[in-house]
Ligand SMILES: Nc1ncnc2c1ncn2[C@@H]1O[C@H](COP(=O)(O)OP(=O)(O)O)[C@@H](O)[C@H]1O
């Protein structure tokens with residue numbers, strides 16, 4: 123049975139790498155896929171992993187209708203055995219419904235990859251719809267870690283190393299950026315709740331306030 127699978131995790135946990143591996147393994151067996159992404163850090167029309175691998179992808183805009191797009195590809199004589207959609211958190215809820223329709227009516231597997239929650243730990247609308255509709259939600263096995271060593275479950279947005287909780291939901295960016303830039307850091311829930319980034323933890327450890335006093 124074809125499936126809609128949502129591979130989910132924090133930033134930097136290997137989602138795009140897995141997408142590229144699924145693409146590689148299937149195409150190595152002669153299967154043909156359509157690869158979609160939206161707002162990849164490396165630029166338009168690319169699906170890229172931090173391990174250095176990348177592939178061409180169809181850049182999705184708000185007005186792209188997945189069902190119509192796949193039907194056009196099929197009626198033009200193309201073969202579509204599976205679909206990969208990276209950065210799926212940026213898709214609109216109607217687009218997720220279209221992906222579900224591709225699975226049910228066209229009998230094509232759809233593998234979607236994305237983060238579930240934003241920097242305020244609120245669901246992205248696309249991810250919410252995926253959780254509602256997916257046949258399976260898979261959490262990636264390679265866990266990203268918080269600075270404290272616990273499993274990272276949340277994404278923090280940082281400016282100057284400090285976690286911020288105001289701002290637009292979508293700001294394309296990366297982890298491990300210089301402290302002067304807007305960036306992201308993955309944290310465990312405890313430290314996300316306390317807004318305790320690695321930089322703040324370092325500063326607190328160095329503060330004379332926490333040194334033992336004779
Ligand atoms: N230099 C490196 N050596 C080994 N693994 C790396 C290296 N850089 C990144 N990775 C791996 O790549 C993962 C990030 O993969 P990526 O597919 O870009 O993540 P995501 O799409 O989830 O944001 C990291 O969690 C880590 O496991």
Ligand SMILES: Cc1cn([C@H]2C[C@H](O)[C@@H](COP(=O)(O)O)O2)c(=O)[nH]c1=O
Pocket residue numbers: 132133134137138161162163236237239240241242277278279291292293294295296306
């Ligand atoms: C938490 C959060 C992230 N983003 C952006 C930042 C990146 O461009 C992508 C996630 O990419 P990854 O391959 O999973 O690392 O999402 C955002 O726009 N808003 C947020 O709150």
